[in-house]
Amino acid sequence: MARGRMAAVLHRVLLFARPAFQLNATVRRPARHGPACAIRISVEGVFMHQQTSLLATAGLSLIAAAPLQAQDAGTVLPEVVVTATPFNAGEQSQILAPARVLAGDELRNRLGASLGDTLSNEPGVSASAFGAGASRPVIRGLGGPRVRVLQNGMGVADVSTISEDHAVGVDPFTARQIEILRGPAALLYGSGASGGLVNLVNGRIPTVLEDRPTGDAELRYGSADRSKAASLSADGAVGRIGLHVDASARDADDYRIPGRAERGNPDSPRGRLANSAARQHNLGFGASLIEDWGYAGASISTLDARYGVPSEEGARIDMRQTRFDIDTLVRRPLQGLEHVRLRLGHTDYEHTERDAAGEPETDFNNDATEARLEFAHQPLAGWRGTFGVHAETAKFSALPREEDHPATVPRTRSRSHAAFLVEERDLGPARVNAGLRMESARRDPEEAPARSFDLFSWSLGAAWTGVSGYSFGPTFSVAQRAPSTEELFSAGPHHATETFDRGDATLDKETSRNIELSLQKTEGLLRWRVNLFRNKVSNFIYGRLTGAVLDEEGNPGDELAERVFAQAGATIRGAEAEISYNWRGQGLSGRAFADTSRGRLDAGGGYLPLQPANRIGVEAGWRQGPWRAGASVIRAQRQDRLAAFETATPGYTRVDASLSWTQAWNGMQLTWFALAKNLLDEDIRVSTSLLKDVAPLAGRSLVLGLRTAF
Template identity: 25%
Template sequence: MSAIWEKSKLNVRQKTRLDRKQLDRIQAQTLGETLSHIPGIQNASFGPNSGMPMIRSLSGSRVSVLSNGLSINDLSGISPNINPNFDMDNLREIELYKGAATVLFGGKAIGGAVNVKDNTIPMNRLPKQITGQASAELGTNNGNSQSMAFNANIGQYWVGHIGAMRLRHGNLKIPGNTKAAIAYDPKIDHLTAAMAQVNVDRETIRNLTLYPYLSQFVIEHMGDPKWDLSEADLYTFENYSFINGSKVLNPQNDKYVAGQDPNTPLYTEVVHGITDYAPVKPGVMPNSHAERNAVNAGASYIRDNFQLGLGLYALESYYGIPGFAQRNKPVHSHTTVWTPIYEPINTRTYSYAWQVESAFKPKTELISAVKFNYRGEVSDDRELLGRYRVNKFDSERHALRSEITQQFNPFWSGTSGVDFSFVALRGEGDRRYIPNNLSREGGIFTLQTIELNPITAHLGYRHDWVARRTLSDPTYQRSRGMAGGDLSARDFSLNHFSGDIKYSIFDMAYVQATFSHAERAPGVNELYAGNDHFAILVEENGDDRLNKESSNSYELSAGLKYGGFKWSATHYRSFFKDYLYLAHTGISRSGGFLVKEWRASDTEIQGWELEGAYTYDTSLFFVNRTIRL
C-alpha cells in the first residue's frame, strides 16, 4: 500500500535527491559535509562538528533547511556554530534545491533549500510484521557510535516506529599543525593575528636619528602636569620653539644622523614573540570533541485514500568549536588586577519536536491530493566558554503547511497552498547579543506545470507577509555601537516569481532556461543584534532600518545522457539589490573583538557548474556458475 503523501509530489524543476544508500556511502556528521560533493555546493563549516550547505556562494539565512517540508529551529543564520539537530542515521532522503526556491518555501530560500526527510513517520505498510536494524561503529579517530531502528505493523492499518542513536568522539587527529605558518610569521598583521588566535608581543621603536632637534619648550615644561608632555614630544624637525610668545632656538639632537634616505620610516615595529591564545598540540585539532544523542518515535494510520502520522523527536548535542575566546576572571591575590583567560568555545543544544502529517485523496479527478502538516518545536541552544554560559537561546517554533495538488487535464497540473510559521526567541546570559524577539511569517503560493511533449514549463508565484518584533527585555545590555538602533518593529511584504521552460530531445538531451525573482526580509540578527558574539569573535551590530533584500536570477542549463554516459552544464547569474552583509568598521574592542555592522549593497553572483559521469556494468565480467556435488 503506497502512501498518498509520496504520490503527491510537487512538480518543480530539477532537484537533486540523495537516498539512504548514498547517505550510507557518504557517512558525514553534518549536513554541509553530506552535500559538499554536489556541484555548486560547499560546506560552510565552523569546525568538524558544525557545517551547513553553501549553495552557489549563499548560505545561512539565504538557504532554507526543512524537515519533511516544514521549517525547523535553524539558528545557523544567526550563529554559524549552532546547527539544526538531525539524527543522520534516521534520514531516508535529502532533497536539494539549487537556486531560489522561494515560491515553494518563502524568502529564506532565496539562495536554495534543503529538505530533510526522515523515517519517524512511516510512509507505507511493511511487507513483514516487524523490521529493524542496529549498527555499532568504533574508530581510532572518529570515536564510537551506535544506532537502532525498529518498525512494526500494528493491526490492519497502523504502522509504528522507534529509533535512537548515540555518538561520542574526542579531539580529532589531523596531519600536521592546525594553523598555517603565517600565524607565527613576525610580519603578521593585526587582523590575521586575531583570526589565527595568536598574541603578538610587538614593540614600536621610534627612529630618533631622523630628528635634528630637541624641543626647548618640551625640555622646560616636561614635568609640568598642566601640559602632560612626554619624551615622545621631545624630538622635532623644527629648529625653534615659541616660549612666552618669543621664538627660541631648539638645541640639536646628538643622536641625529644626517644624510639618511628621506623615505626612512619614523617608526620600526619589532616582534619579540608570538604565542597562541591556548596551547596547540601538533597533530590534534583543539576543542573538536562531540557528543550527540537522539530518540525518535512515530506512528501512522494508513488507508487507501487517507493517511495520518505523528512523530516525536528528542535530540541533544554538545560539541566544541576549534577556537578560544577571552573573558576576564579575577586572580586569587590581594590586588584588584584582572587577568584575561582564553577558554574553548563550546555549543550545547537540546531540541524537542513533534510533527503531524496528513494526506487525503478526494474522489475527484480534479484534485489529486490534499495535505496538511504541522510541526512544533522547543529548543535550548547555548554558547559556552568552557563550561561558562555566555549566551542562551530559548526558542519556540510552530509551522504549518497545507497543499492541494490539482490535475486539470493530462498536460496541466499544479500545486497551491498556504504556510505559516511563528518563532519566539528569548535569551539569557550576561553577554548575549540579541534581545528577546518574535517573528511571524505567512505565505500563499501556486506552482503550475504544463507538459506539451517535448516542452515542459513551470510557472510559480508566492506572496509573503513577515513581521519582526522585539520584546520587553530589561536585562539585555547593548554595546556602544549601532546595536539595532531603536529596536523598532518591522513589517515586510514579499513577492516571488519563477518560471522555466525545458526542451527535451528523445529523453537523451535537454536544454532549460530559468528566471526567478525572490525577496527576503532581514533576520532578527541583521535588524537587532548588538553585543559581543563569542562564537565568531565579533561585536555584531544590527540596523533596524534595513530594507528587504531582492534578487533577479537567470539560469541556462543543458544535459546529455546516452548509455552509461551522463553530462550536464549550468550557467547561473544573480543580481542582488540591498544584499545584506556583515561589514568591518575598522574598530576593535578589548579581548580581540572586531566591531562589525550589518549593511546593504548591490552585488552580482555568477558561475558555472559542470558535471560528467560514466557508469559501466562490471557484471559483464562475471559468469554465474552452479556446481553440483
C-alpha cells in the same frame, strides 16, 4: 508463510547472483501486475537501494571503454524521487532548481559528523566547517538565512542560520535520503530558501503499511577522532497503524590534524585540534493510521548535542531540541483534487554557549510553529500543480547570563503568512513550469519598533526534450527575502565567533533576480549535466567586519571583532558540470564534476565574504556481487578572491576510498565496510569557514563499520 519463504529466497538470489542474471530485467517502468513483474520490481529495488559510492581515481575515458557487464546501452537507470518538490519527479527532471539526491550506500559512505560535512563534496555545495559539531551547507556561495534546511519537508527551526557555530538540528545518521535543490526554492518554502534548500528524509511518519518489521542498523568507528557511532531505524505495523522508531548516538574526541592548528604559527599546538570533540544523541517515534483514503500520523523526536568550538575563545555549546510533527494526506477529497495534505510542526529549541571554563555566557532559545496546507489538483486545461498556504511563528532570543551585558539578540516574535501556486504543463516537446508566492513577514522585538515586509516571488522555467534523452531549459525567477531577526536587531557579543554583532533595524528586503541555463543528457549509461547561473541581488545583506576590536560591552577593547550588518547590490555567477557513467549499475562506474561560483558587491565593493573555491573532482568504482570498492579525488584551488579583512585560503587535494562486502545471515544482509578519508593527510582549510586559519579539517582517518538491513 510459503509466500514469505519464497520472497526470502528470491531476495538472497538477487543479492548474490551473477551480474548477467541480475541485469536480465530492464529498469524501465513495469506494469504493476503478474508474478514476473514482481520479480522485475525486486531487481530494480536492489539497484536503487544497494548502490554504493564507488570511487576511483581513474579517468572517465578509461571507464567508458570497460565492458558493460551485460547491461544494455539503452538502459534507463532508475531515479530517486525528489520529495521536496510538488511533482515528485526524479532528480534529472527538475525545472524549479537543479536537484541532487543522496540515498542508499552512497549516502552512508558520505556520512560525516554534520550535515555540512556530509554534503560538502557535492557539486555546488560546500560547508561552513565550524569544527566537527557545527557545519552547515553553503550552496553556490550562499548560506545562513538563504539556505533552508528541512526535515521531511518541514523547516528544522533551529538557530543555525544565525551563526556558523550553531549546529543544524537534524541528524544525518538517521536519514534515508538527503535532497539538495540548488538555486531559489523560495516559491515553496519561503524567503529562507532564496539560495537553495536541503531536505533530510527519515520517514518518521509512516505512509505505507509494512507486512513485516523492516529496518537497518549501523555501527562505525573512526580513527581520526576516536569516534564511536551507532544508529537504528525500524518500521512495522499493527493492524492499520504504521509504526516507526529511529535512534542514533555518536561520541567523538578531539580530532587529529596533519600539522599546526594555526596556519603560519610555528608555536601553535599540533597533533589534535583542541576543543573539537562532539557528542550527539537522537531519538524519534512516529505512528500513523493508513487507509485507502490516505493517512494521518504524528511523530515526536529529541536531539541533544554537546560540542566544542575550536576558536581561540574555546567556547562549548550544549544544545537541546524537542520536535513534534503531524502529517495528514487525504486522496481525492473533492472532485478535481488529487489530494489535500496538512502538515504541522512545533520545535522547542535551546542551546547554551559556555566559556572555556564551562561557565554559561549566552542562552539561545527558539520556540517555533509551522503549518502547511497543500492542494494538488487534477489536470486543468493541461496544467497540473499544487497551491496552498503556509504560516510560521517563532519566539527567538539570545540573552547573556550577566545582566549588565547587552543582549546578543533581544526577545523577538516573528510571523509570516504566505500563499503559493506552482503549475506545470507539457507543450509538445517542452515542459513549462510557473509559480508564484505572496508572503507577509513581521519582526516584532520587545524593546524596538516592529518591522513588516511584503514579499513577492515568482518563477518561470521550461525544459525542451525535442531530442530523446536530452533536455535543455532556461529558468527565470525573482525571490524576495525579509531580513532575519539577528540582521535587524543584533546588539551584543557573540563569543563563539569572537565578534560583537550590530544589526541595522532599517534594513530593506532583499530581491534576487536569477537566470539559469541547464543542458543535460538524461538517459543511457553515460549522462551529463551543465548548469550556468547568474544571481543579481538588490539590497544584499552581509556581515561587514569594520576592523575595530571591542570588549563585551561594546567599548574599545581587545577581545571581539566588530561585525556590522549592511546592505549593497551584489552579483553571484557560476557554473556546475557533472558527467557520470553507469553510476547505478554493476561493473565499473564513474562520475566527474567541476563547480565554480563568484560573488561580488556591485559598484566596486569587492568580493563577498566566505566564498567557495573552484573545485574539480573525479569518482569511480567497481561493483561485483557482494563487493563494492572505489576512490575519489577532489582538487580545490587557492581562494584569493577576498572580502575586507579576509585571508587567502590555500588549495588542497583530498583523496578518499571505500571498500565493502555484503553477506546474508539469518535472513538479514550484513555489510562490512571500510572508509578511508583524506588519505594524503592534507592540511585542508576551506574558504567558507570563519575558522579556516585556526581550525583545519581532520587528517587521515580510517572508518570501520558494520551495517545490517532486515
